Amino acid sequence: VQTIMAIEAESGLRVLGINILARFLMNKDNNIRYVALTTLQKVVRVDLKAVQRHRETIIGCLKADLDPSIRKRALDVAYALVNEDNVKNMTKELQNQLITADTDSFKGDLVTRICACVEKYAPNRRWQIDNLIRVMCLAGNHVSNEVRALFCHIVAGTPEFHSYAVHKLYFSLTNAGNQEALVHVGIWCIGEFGDLLVNGRAIGPDQQPIHVTPAQVLDLLHDLARKPQDGGGGPKTQELIASALVKLSARFPGELERIKKMMRKFETSLSAELQQRACEYSKLMTSEWDHTRADVVDRMPTCEKPAGGARELGETSIDEVPSGVAANGPPPAGPQADLLDLDVDALLNSGGPAPQAAPAPVSGGADLLDDVFGGGGGAAPAAPPAAASQPAAPVDDLLDGLFGGGSPAPSPAAQQSQYPPMTAYENPTLRVVFTVAKGGAPGQTRVSATFSNLGGTPLTNFVFQAAVPKYLSLAMETASTSTLAPRAAVGGTQIINVTNSTNGERPIIMKLRIQYNQDGQPVVQDGQVSGFPAGL
Numbered sequence: 001v002q003t004i005m006a007i008e009a010e011s012g013l014r015v016l017g018i019n020i021l022a023r024f025l026m027n028k029d030n031n032i033r034y035v036a037l038t039t040l041q042k043v044v045r046v047d048l049k050a051v052q053r054h055r056e057t058i059i060g061c062l063k064a065d066l067d068p069s070i071r072k073r074a075l076d077v078a079y080a081l082v083n084e085d086n087v088k089n090m091t092k093e094l095q096n097q098l099i100t101a102d103t104d105s106f107k108g109d110l111v112t113r114i115c116a117c118v119e120k121y122a123p124n125r126r127w128q129i130d131n132l133i134r135v136m137c138l139a140g141n142h143v144s145n146e147v148r149a150l151f152c153h154i155v156a157g158t159p160e161f162h163s164y165a166v167h168k169l170y171f172s173l174t175n176a177g178n179q180e181a182l183v184h185v186g187i188w189c190i191g192e193f194g195d196l197l198v199n200g201r202a203i204g205p206d207q208q209p210i211h212v213t214p215a216q217v218l219d220l221l222h223d224l225a226r227k228p229q230d231g232g233g234g235p236k237t238q239e240l241i242a243s244a245l246v247k248l249s250a251r252f253p254g255e256l257e258r259i260k261k262m263m264r265k266f267e268t269s270l271s272a273e274l275q276q277r278a279c280e281y282s283k284l285m286t287s288e289w290d291h292t293r294a295d296v297v298d299r300m301p302t303c304e305k306p307a308g309g310a311r312e313l314g315e316t317s318i319d320e321v322p323s324g325v326a327a328n329g330p331p332p333a334g335p336q337a338d339l340l341d342l343d344v345d346a347l348l349n350s351g352g353p354a355p356q357a358a359p360a361p362v363s364g365g366a367d368l369l370d371d372v373f374g375g376g377g378g379a380a381p382a383a384p385p386a387a388a389s390q391p392a393a394p395v396d397d398l399l400d401g402l403f404g405g406g407s408p409a410p411s412p413a414a415q416q417s418q419y420p421p422m423t424a425y426e427n428p429t430l431r432v433v434f435t436v437a438k439g440g441a442p443g444q445t446r447v448s449a450t451f452s453n454l455g456g457t458p459l460t461n462f463v464f465q466a467a468v469p470k471y472l473s474l475a476m477e478t479a480s481t482s483t484l485a486p487r488a489a490v491g492g493t494q495i496i497n498v499t500n501s502t503n504g505e506r507p508i509i510m511k512l513r514i515q516y517n518q519d520g521q522p523v524v525q526d527g528q529v530s531g532f533p534a535g536l
Helices: 002-006 011-025 030-043 048-052 055-060 068-081 087-100 104-121 125-142 145-156 159-175 180-198 214-226 235-251 253-266 272-284 344-348 365-373 398-403
Strands: 422-426 430-438 444-453 459-467 472-476 492-500 510-518 521-529
Touching: 002 011, 002 030, 011 030, 011 048, 011 055, 030 068, 048 055, 048 068, 055 068, 055 087, 068 087, 068 104, 087 104, 087 125, 104 125, 125 145, 125 159, 125 180, 145 159, 145 180, 159 180, 159 214, 180 214, 180 235, 214 235, 214 253, 235 253, 235 272, 253 272, 422 510, 422 521, 430 510, 430 521, 444 459, 459 472, 459 492
Parallel strands: none
Antiparallel strands: 422 430, 430 444, 444 492, 459 510, 472 492, 510 521
16 A cells, blocks of 8 residues: 555555555454554545545544544544535544543543634634534533634634623523533623513514523523632632623623622632632722723723634524523514525535434434534525526535626426426515426426515515525626516516536435515525425
8 A cells, every 4th residue: 555655556446455444444453443543644645535425434543442542543533634625524524533532641632633623614703603502512622722713713703603602602501501611601691682682572483582690691601600720610610600691790780789799709709819800800890880881891802813814704693502492482584694505504404314304303413413503504695696507516616607708598398387386485574486397307306486575674685595405506687676676566576596416316405595685674584495306
């Protein structure tokens, strides 16, 4: 194998050598496994694609019952395989190993590698925040101070996720309050954005407002302060709680007396630093500071963009809330993020087998993570109406497919609908109806979208967008109008040409974003459509 790689042999011969190494990994002899992993680590730079085919075998060498040196070498090879295309799957596989890791040293190595992957290859901010929180929930005692600081910097520098992050951290702390990194970043975020946690404007997955009271927040901080030092309640944690309390004194004015009482307990601490801070903060909460306290404890400004360069945001909707925290309320306006960040892969059960209306749970670490933390976010670009026809893009290039032009018009016979109309989206103001017909080519479907304004006022600047999974590509033709007249049965139409690379084996699924102005106010609504006829 080393000879094959040294002489820069043709690709077929390299694949043969890599396949031999993969067979060595299944040998029971640990020495043979170690030699194979060491060689693969060198080979991965030469032919990454060939090594990727044996990813599952390499991940299998991370099992707890194997020799520590083999697991460490396998982790190095697995990390070398991570790229922008497979970062979601690889990160989940490595996070699964955190659940079964039996030694602190290996768990620390896993955390370091996972955080490096997330920082380097995160497709969007939402996914980055979710996975850093997930790692802190699973192994927060092994997360470095640098990663904690990075997380706080990312959240602070992304205002769109202030509410999302503080809600997710609050509910995570109620279940995993013994992980130091999670405790520290959670306390910091609660102090900075506690007003967003209790304002009742956040919407849960059941489309109901999430209600958290100031008293519940203070109860959580009180519980965290009482934990023993090895459970996250050491002097550093108490210092962060004291700083959070003084900030919450301006955000929770109705709880000022309780906050003062909690602060007084820190004034007698054996830690000189904590004692000094508590005395200073108590002075700041006296009546003479009432008019200036809010300015003094305002949110920390960010002086630069979050690390990692410019990234898409991702959805800001909250996808997991413990039962019993949401109450009845009006449906939300959609998040203001770009449709490019819509999590279409979540509809497909994180890119697993062919999707179903309600996927059955499968035992294993990956599903355990999904149950606890929710699915990951895959970016799916949206298509603005095209001005001119262009050929449809390759099926595995979703970005080009969504921004491409309209497909060539099928024959009249192909355009005739073979299926009844389906309501894709409806609210008291707007109805969107899809009329579906098979296109002229295999795997091609022509969808005619009809927009009806059900209200009494015109809808202006109307924009309809759609996103699809990677095995689909679509091209959206120009909409017939950007203004929908009130109470018109057919206010406007738009044609969507969809190409299914699986020829109907996997269903058509779309996620929608609808934007318009109503009475001078911008409105953004999101929806998803998964009821397309089978076989398209």
